[in-house]
Amino acid sequence: MPGKANRTAIVTGGARGIGRAICLALAQKGYAVAPVDLREAELASTAKEIEALGVDAMPIVADIASYQGARDHVAAMVRRWGRIDVLVNNAAMPQTKRILEITEADWDREMAVNLKGYFNWSQAVAPPMLAAGGGRMVNISSVSANTGPSPHAVSRFAYSAAKAGVLGLTRGLARELAPTILVNAICPGAILTDRTADSFAPHMERIKTVTPLGRVGTPEDIAVVVAFLATAEPLFMTGEIIDVDGGANIN
Numbered sequence: 001m002p003g004k005a006n007r008t009a010i011v012t013g014g015a016r017g018i019g020r021a022i023c024l025a026l027a028q029k030g031y032a033v034a035p036v037d038l039r040e041a042e043l044a045s046t047a048k049e050i051e052a053l054g055v056d057a058m059p060i061v062a063d064i065a066s067y068q069g070a071r072d073h074v075a076a077m078v079r080r081w082g083r084i085d086v087l088v089n090n091a092a093m094p095q096t097k098r099i100l101e102i103t104e105a106d107w108d109r110e111m112a113v114n115l116k117g118y119f120n121w122s123q124a125v126a127p128p129m130l131a132a133g134g135g136r137m138v139n140i141s142s143v144s145a146n147t148g149p150s151p152h153a154v155s156r157f158a159y160s161a162a163k164a165g166v167l168g169l170t171r172g173l174a175r176e177l178a179p180t181i182l183v184n185a186i187c188p189g190a191i192l193t194d195r196t197a198d199s200f201a202p203h204m205e206r207i208k209t210v211t212p213l214g215r216v217g218t219p220e221d222i223a224v225v226v227a228f229l230a231t232a233e234p235l236f237m238t239g240e241i242i243d244v245d246g247g248a249n250i251n
């Protein structure tokens, strides 16, 4: 029967893709991990991979858009583990429609998941982190928050708008929660995952050409930077936004 853990992390969208790689990177560092996702089967398989690394896993089937759900699940984690050290807000959904096609319901759902979902989980974990005297939040945004969607991107403007909101949330919370909780964000560039494989396929040569490091990114390229922001001691950084894009958006 799993009990209290020494160090713990929540990773939303942990079932597959970048979130799964983040779960495994934190598990490798000895963190018990709670992946949160809508995809039940893939969540169970990520949980098995986490446990195979010798730490506790607490897979949670949940929609991050639910405000009360986030509070209830965080309360259950604190009961089980006694602490929450790290929150990685990573779950997000694409939005492929352009301004003349998108409906009000599409827009509302995009904001409910990709922006409010990040707020829901940040607010739920803040009290236990403050009570414990420390914590880290890492928010996964996108380079398209700053650049707008590139031609090979899956999503269009509504996604970029939500991801830009994540940057404001990050900077605002970094100031509010300092010095106890450090809040930073990562903007991935083109990262090959189940979500992006089809849309990247016809553009692969172009992606390589416009990327100084000469290749498309992998989920592990993001996970290594998340693990740094989530676990490095000491860390004299908060409210920072880091592009992880192989240099594609150097400015």
Ligand SMILES: NC(=O)c1ccc[n+]([C@@H]2O[C@H](COP(=O)([O-])OP(=O)(O)OC[C@H]3O[C@@H](n4cnc5c(N)ncnc54)[C@H](O)[C@@H]3O)[C@@H](O)[C@H]2O)c1
Pocket (backbone or CB within 6 Å): 012, 013, 014, 015, 016, 017, 018, 019, 036, 037, 038, 039, 062, 063, 064, 065, 090, 091, 092, 093, 113, 117, 140, 141, 142, 143, 187, 188, 189, 190, 191, 192, 193, 194, 195, 196
């Ligand atoms: N792949 C890229 O090129 C890229 C680029 C920039 C930013 N990102 C960002 O990185 C993150 C991960 O992207 P990915 O490529 O791994 O995508 P993905 O679709 O493979 O994984 C996202 C996961 O989030 C889950 N999810 C979606 N909505 C959810 C909800 N409402 N509640 C709970 N879980 C939900 C999905 O089920 C999925 O498992 C996202 O925030 C994405 O916007 C990705």
